[in-house]
Amino acid sequence: MDYEVVIGLEVHVELHTESKLFCSCPNHFTAEPNINICPVCLGFPGALPQMNREAVSKALIASLALNCEVALFSYFDRKNYFYPDMPKGYQISQYYVPIGSKGYLEIEDDGGHLKKVLIGRVHMEEDAGKLVHAVSGEYSMVDYNRAGVPLVEIVTDPDLRSPGEACRYLEQLKSILQYAMVSDCKMEEGSLRCDANISLRPLGSKSLGSKTELKNMNSFRAVERSLEHEIKRQKDILNCGKKVESQTLRWDEESQATIAMRGKLQAHDYRCFTDPELAPVELSSAEVEKARKNLPEMAEARAARFVSRLGLPEYDARVLTASRVMADYFESCLEFYNNTKAVSNWVMGEFAAQLNNAGIEADQCTFGPEHLVELLKMIDEKIISGKIAKDVLAKAFQTGRTPRQVVEEEGLLQISNHSELEAIIGKVIKENPASVENYRGGKTKVIGFLVGQVMKETGGKANPQLVNELLLEKLVE
């Protein structure tokens, strides 16, 4: 039996604001628990919520960037339930009227064709605190730093048809929201979280099968793998003629498997009703249109600009703009340095490799645009060779030093001193009479070997062009 995979994704994204959604507590990650707290986000008696203007603005921008219809009048509702990470005993969300609805974004399907993934709703809500469990299992602990952080929840229709599509959706969503400057979208840091709903149905069927919910995936890869795992699990069940049980499953990264979450999936009665304290948000069509016009440049537009204004090849432009922080990094370099192609090569190449190795993004490393520029200028001034520069970048990146510091401390200055080089060349010629003979005998390619020997003698630091010149001179003598 052939099955069609039906996937819907629910993504929560932390809005990049200075303060929380309903209070002035700082909205940034702090390692120490229970620091960014106040009577409001802790639900103290007598405390009332105060709506963050910037959070509304960013939610509006997110809605527009995702091509949503914007609700000109939206308000906030209470989702009532008890949990230690929910200080008020209810979460303030937008249940009845989300700020954005009927949106979409475009991805490539598995066949490489462009397809629209419909987004049913984009709404604002507050985050919960964090629950941590004691190793002994005797108690649990709550950290409320995150309670009240502004989120937007983005829910797709069940439009995705494979784990690959799910991944591409997440990549594209991340790109859009990063470019819109709405959020950092860093799954590893928790500023982007994803739950997946997945069901299988016989090919050709229009009705939806029993769906399971997958939680606790910490990376896009984990989303992909957990979906693959679940597809296989559901296929096995269906092929046996059994029914798939509707439940919530937790992805366990260590065992690379899903675990059923303990306790029956109770249908919570959230008793949602409109929050009587908060004033609704009323937007004018003019405001919305203005925000739409002023949307920050998206990835595609930036890539197009790189091609038309900077003369970069399309491929380069696409790679560089895949993440906004990467594109920002690239453009920052160009503020101090003209050779666009060189910057592009190094950013896409060595720099990106270092980032991948370290598992971080371009705005999280100490090797800033000014450092890359310093490196490139040193190559231009022939202080170091291109080959050595790769080493220098790696060392600077990993140790937090500047390229200049690395070169000085490790004595990597390119040797361009004629007499010094001539001495070494002389030595190499003496030690390789056969090769010299071959060269003089007409095998001009041998010079490569001889240059290599000089480079070896100098630990790679000799200026290769100069070595070539001087070697030629000496050989001709």
Add this chain to the structure above:
Amino acid sequence: MISIKKIEEDMDKAIDVIKIEITPDEKKQLAVNLKEYLQWLEPLLNVDTSGLVEMINSHGAVNVLRDDKAQGGDRHLLQQAASDFDEGFYQVPPVIE
């Protein structure tokens, strides 16, 4: 009229949701009270509200927004109010997820 049994069932659900310990005797009494309360509410249900739009809140203000500025506060005062605060965390009985 709703039967007292249905009311008791609904009340059990409500107590389970709102998480307040109630003794069996109190439950019986509350169920009787609830029945009386619902009877008392009947005139409300009989009002013809067709065409009326529901109120959202009592004040009618819109767009009351605060500038996005971060401000620290005195977390110690807050932490002191807790019955069980230790080593930087609010302590609760073990939660199984």
Add this chain to the structure above:
Amino acid sequence: METERMTACRIAEAVNRAEVSAYRLVEKILDRCNHLNANLNLFVSIAGSEALEQANKVDGMVKNGRSLPLAGVPVVVKDDFCYSAKPTTYGSPAFKNFSSPFNAAAVDKLLDAGAVIIGKTNLDGMSMGSTTAFSPNGPTRNPWDVNLVAGSAGAAAVVSEPGLIALESDSGGALRQGASHCGVLGLRPSIGRVSRYGLNVFSSSFGQAGIIASAATDLSVVLKVISGFDYRDASTALCNSTADQVADITKPEQITIGWPENLIDNLDSDQHNIFGQALENIQVKGFKLAKLSISYFPEALRAYHVIACAEASSNLSRYDGVRFGQAALAENLEELYFKSRRLTFGPEARRRSIFGTFLLSKGNFDLYYRQALKVWKLVRQEFSAVLDQCDLLLLPVVKNLPYPVAEQVDFLELYEGDLFCAPVSLAGLPAVSIPAGKADHLPLGLQLVGPPFSDELLIEAASRIMTNMTMPPGVS
């Protein structure tokens, strides 16, 4: 200097002129309050040393030439307002030792104006009720007859000590009814007038911070002090967008006071007589009268109740023992919630939490809650139409005289007691309860209701209309 005939305004005047020291005054008041407390059970806590400290400060400022609107004025605060110097108990046994990390906005404003906080007054558990019978500390007794409840401890304090101001809360009418039972003035301000930040409302839509005083001028001065936009309470944005409804009170013939014939017909004979006398008095004072009819009072009362209960069940969910309040010993999370909340809530708070949950649950939500939201709209329209026919409304305040202290009143009868007050809360209108006479030797009040932000006009009209109440017997 005798404080018995004092008003808060006179106290402030005298202190500002250094005719009397705030410290000496407060010393006397504290003494008096301790004595009253023994007889009437007014206070949850008395803030003796803090009050004297505040009084000292005021005297210091006066010496330096500062003039404060409420210099040295003694204020008693209902114990559902947060005040960090003393426990804020909210009428709950689990909050006996709870120290709020901040003061309520209204409390801070009073302190900034030179007032002195004498103590926290008694209240029904979670402020749910109009009698104080549901207080874990027992009910507050009525100074006019100590075998009866006072309705509001603040009102009992003010009638016993007329220079006092009571900061009180009003949801379904506790403030106004308490004022009526004790023979003093009680103001429920317009929505958005006074910041509720730091006031533990069980009903977000209907809970308001209000004032009880012995003189209309006191109401006026205190209202000015505690009013104003506070970014922490979104409803106070109305202060910036709504103009005060004023009228020239020196031309009472230009002011029409409407009264509902259909509601008066059902009053008992005492109330009926007092209402009739009030109408005569109003005419004598020069106002115009308009006989009219207001519909939907019983339905409004029920709509108020459904919404207030629903909101209460949600607002009270934060009381789980984790961040504040007493936590019960528990082996698992469910036990922690069930037991801690049992410790926190008395019988009425339990009842309303459960009923509110019931009303919001699937199946009942549309039938009761949404219907109530629509009736709310209807009632607003009704009052609006009525206030097109007059400038102010005269309504009864209480349905019954105060109950005996020992009596266990049926909960529905207590809800019915809000018949004249809850609809006004639902309509979102300001109201002032004014002493209108005596029934069975007990004070009885009536309320003046006006359009939004007509608070000043209400107070001025009240001062013209009210009959003077003498000191209650046996209280000196």
